[in-house]
Amino acid sequence: xxxxxxxxxxxxxxxxxxxxxxxxxxxxxxxxxxxxxxxxxxxxxxxxxxxxxxxxxxxxxxxxxxxxxxxxxxxxxxxxxxxxxxxxxxxxxxxxxxxxxxxxxxxxxxxxxxxxxxxxxxxxxxxxxxxxxxxxxxxxxxxxxxxxxxxxxxxxxxxxxxxxxxxxxxxxxxxxxxxxxxxxxxxxxxxxxxxxxxxxxxxxxxxxxxxxxxxxxxxxxxxxxxxxxxxxxxxxxxxxxxxxxxxxxxxxxxxxxxxxxxxxxxxxxxxxxxxxxxxxxxxxxxxxxxxxxxxxxxxxxxxxxxxxxxxxxxxxxxxxxxxxx
Amino acid sequence: xxxxxxxxxxxxxxxxxxxxxxxxxxxxxxxxxxxxxxxxxxxxxxxxxxxxxxxxxxxxxxxxxxxxxxxxxxxxxxxxxxxxxxxxxxxxxxxxxxxxxxxxxxxxxxxxxxxxxxxxxxxxxxxxxxxxxxxxxxxxxxxxxxxxxxxxxxxxxxxxxxxxxxxxxxxxxxxxxxxxxxxxxxxxxxxxxxxxxxxxxxxxxxxxxxxxxxxxxxxxxxxxxxxxxxxxxxxxxxxxxxxxxxxxxxxxxxxxxxxxxxxxxxxxxxxxxxxxxxxxxxxxxxxxxxxxxxxxxxxxxxxxxxxxxxxxxxxxxxxxxxxxx
Numbered sequence: 001x002x003x004x005x006x007x008x009x010x011x012x013x014x015x016x017x018x019x020x021x022x023x024x025x026x027x028x029x030x031x032x033x034x035x036x037x038x039x040x041x042x043x044x045x046x047x048x049x050x051x052x053x054x055x056x057x058x059x060x061x062x063x064x065x066x067x068x069x070x071x072x073x074x075x076x077x078x079x080x081x082x083x084x085x086x087x088x089x090x091x092x093x094x095x096x097x098x099x100x101x102x103x104x105x106x107x108x109x110x111x112x113x114x115x116x117x118x119x120x121x122x123x124x125x126x127x128x129x130x131x132x133x134x135x136x137x138x139x140x141x142x143x144x145x146x147x148x149x150x151x152x153x154x155x156x157x158x159x160x161x162x163x164x165x166x167x168x169x170x171x172x173x174x175x176x177x178x179x180x181x182x183x184x185x186x187x188x189x190x191x192x193x194x195x196x197x198x199x200x201x202x203x204x205x206x207x208x209x210x211x212x213x214x215x216x217x218x219x220x221x222x223x224x225x226x227x228x229x230x231x232x233x234x235x236x237x238x239x240x241x242x243x244x245x246x247x248x249x250x251x252x253x254x255x256x257x258x259x260x261x262x263x264x265x266x267x268x269x270x271x272x273x274x275x276x277x278x279x280x281x282x283x284x285x286x287x288x289x290x291x292x293x294x295x296x297x298x299x300x301x302x303x304x305x306x307x308x309x310x311x312x313x314x315x316x317x318x319x320x321x322x323x324x325x
Numbered sequence: 326x327x328x329x330x331x332x333x334x335x336x337x338x339x340x341x342x343x344x345x346x347x348x349x350x351x352x353x354x355x356x357x358x359x360x361x362x363x364x365x366x367x368x369x370x371x372x373x374x375x376x377x378x379x380x381x382x383x384x385x386x387x388x389x390x391x392x393x394x395x396x397x398x399x400x401x402x403x404x405x406x407x408x409x410x411x412x413x414x415x416x417x418x419x420x421x422x423x424x425x426x427x428x429x430x431x432x433x434x435x436x437x438x439x440x441x442x443x444x445x446x447x448x449x450x451x452x453x454x455x456x457x458x459x460x461x462x463x464x465x466x467x468x469x470x471x472x473x474x475x476x477x478x479x480x481x482x483x484x485x486x487x488x489x490x491x492x493x494x495x496x497x498x499x500x501x502x503x504x505x506x507x508x509x510x511x512x513x514x515x516x517x518x519x520x521x522x523x524x525x526x527x528x529x530x531x532x533x534x535x536x537x538x539x540x541x542x543x544x545x546x547x548x549x550x551x552x553x554x555x556x557x558x559x560x561x562x563x564x565x566x567x568x569x570x571x572x573x574x575x576x577x578x579x580x581x582x583x584x585x586x587x588x589x590x591x592x593x594x595x596x597x598x599x600x601x602x603x604x605x606x607x608x609x610x611x612x613x614x615x616x617x618x619x620x621x622x623x624x625x626x627x628x629x630x631x632x633x634x635x636x637x638x639x640x641x642x643x644x645x646x647x648x649x650x
Contacts, residue, residue: 137346285459312456314459
């Protein structure tokens with residue numbers, strides 16, 4: 001399977017590592033909107049300009065699009081679904097129906113497949129919500145994120161005046177986790193589910209009190225949470241907070257039997273040293289499924305819900321049944 | 326969807342509860358090899374003799390076969406796959422290829438679907454092993470069972486001379502679980518992974534020392550484990566051990582990135598108050614998928630690996646994307 005990567009940030013690098021782990025995949029190249037001469041591709045694969053893509057329709061089986069959900073993907077995924085099988089990690093929940101429709105139209109026209117909203121949330125977490133609710137319709141799902149770095153929240157802090165750099169951790173509240181795991185089916189507010197911990201490098205002479213206030217009162221990002229702010233040096237940030245760990249849990253509690261007397265708890269949890277490398281690994285596995293499904297003649301927009309698990313594995317159906325069933 | 330249940334033991338009763346939770350399903354009846362007059366169906370659904378099935382091809386969309394893997398299912402599933410879409414929970418691992426081939430031939434001939442080896446292990450656990458290994462090919466999977474009642478092991482104890490009744494719990498070893506969750510990738514022997522705890526009611530005057538020896542030395546079932554045996558009264562067994570709880574975890578650890586420097590731990594765990602009711606719930610959800618897939622014109626033998634998750638949910642694709650992605 002010939003894979004192209006569009007966008008060479010953290011996620012693109014994660015996909016590059018993943019492609020190397022899969023013997024049935026070959027990295028054709030990395031595509032960037034920058035001058036490819038300035039891009040050094042770790043694996044030694046070739047760097048191209050994104051403008052070269054329309055001329056390479058025969059050279060790429062699946063293009064994995066590693067752009068941001070805010071502005072990149074709504075434009076790029078439909079555009080390239082007219083030329084390639086594509087996979088993206090679109091995660092702006094409210095805009096999924098619109099994105100789905102755009103990608104579906106483009107992909108159907110081209111006889112290609114566009115798989116959107118892939119990764120771990122949306123992605124593996126979504127699958128677990130769906131499996132659980134399908135098996136136990138009388139139940140309730142909870143999603144907890146972290147402990148892990150939220151890049152969106154870190155970016156939001158960096159945009160505050162006087163902030164040089166920042167790293168934000170989302171942390172699940174242990175009491176909330178315990179209550180859910182115990183099957184107590186609590187009603188939890190945003191504040192009761194997660195706290196936010198911020199490590200901030202201030203510019204020299206900046207007003208730290210003003211920065212802290214700007215963070216904890218920021219609507220959507222922080223005002224609904226208990227947020228703590230630590231000011232640290234640039235060296236400390238580099239030394240202690242350079243990774244991009246993340247994770248979380250989907251916990252589903254349901255009941256069956258006489259008077260709903262039997263309780264069941266299903267939990268799917270991830271502890272990831274590198275969010276972009278794990279996400280890139282999920283995208284690569286789904287690229288395999290997309291390629292196979294397209295070879296079978298299918299087209300249009302898909303999500304993880306539409307993909308039979310066997311399509312993700314490099315093994316044959318016989319091998320899967322023998323070793324994983 | 327019109328559902329039939331073949332076999333009315335613990336699992337059949339679990340399916341009956343599950344069908345009641347799903348508004349799009351209707352229980353046509355319970356089919357038994359006993360005299361149906363002697364079978365009282367909890368929900369009030371009709372009891373039939375299994376011999377009535379061949380005359381009811383038009384009345385049942387999916388037949389859920391709730392028999393034992395040792396002798397019932399190898400015969401029943403292929404037989405009824407010639408008449409109905411069927412779902413079973415066949416779990417004799419070594420015989421899956423043979424069972425698959427038999428069911429595949431029967432189902433293809435009839436233009437029906439036979440989904441085998443459904444439940445939680447095989448079933449939901451299998452899915453998690455496959456998803457994890459597909460996403461992180463450089464990794465290792467561990468499956469722990471319990472704490473929970475193993476009906477096979479309880480039955481094995483009951484067959485010992487002098488035993489009136491028994492209940493066996495499979496218990497994962499905490500140190501092994503901790504090591505796996507910490508990403509240490511241990512090599513674990515059978516004995517290091519699980520212990521077995523037995524509660525036995527002896528016949529009056531039976532030789533308890535001989536019973537204990539017969540248990541702990543029993544090949545395949547107990548001799549490879551650290552096994553403890555407690556003799557209790559019939560009343561204590563009834564009071565403290567009447568449920569059929571079970572559960573366990575599939576834990577997958579994998580590595581990505583530079584020199585495999587980033588570790589990832591994926592864990593899927595179940596805590597079930599009632600093993601047969603949860604298993605029955607999984608069978609019911611897959612019955613929905615089987616019906617839909619057959620309506621689309623597919624036939625043959627399938628496993629959970631072949632079923633796109635969306636097919637399991639009563640909701641439309643649009644609703645699923647809006648609420649679970």
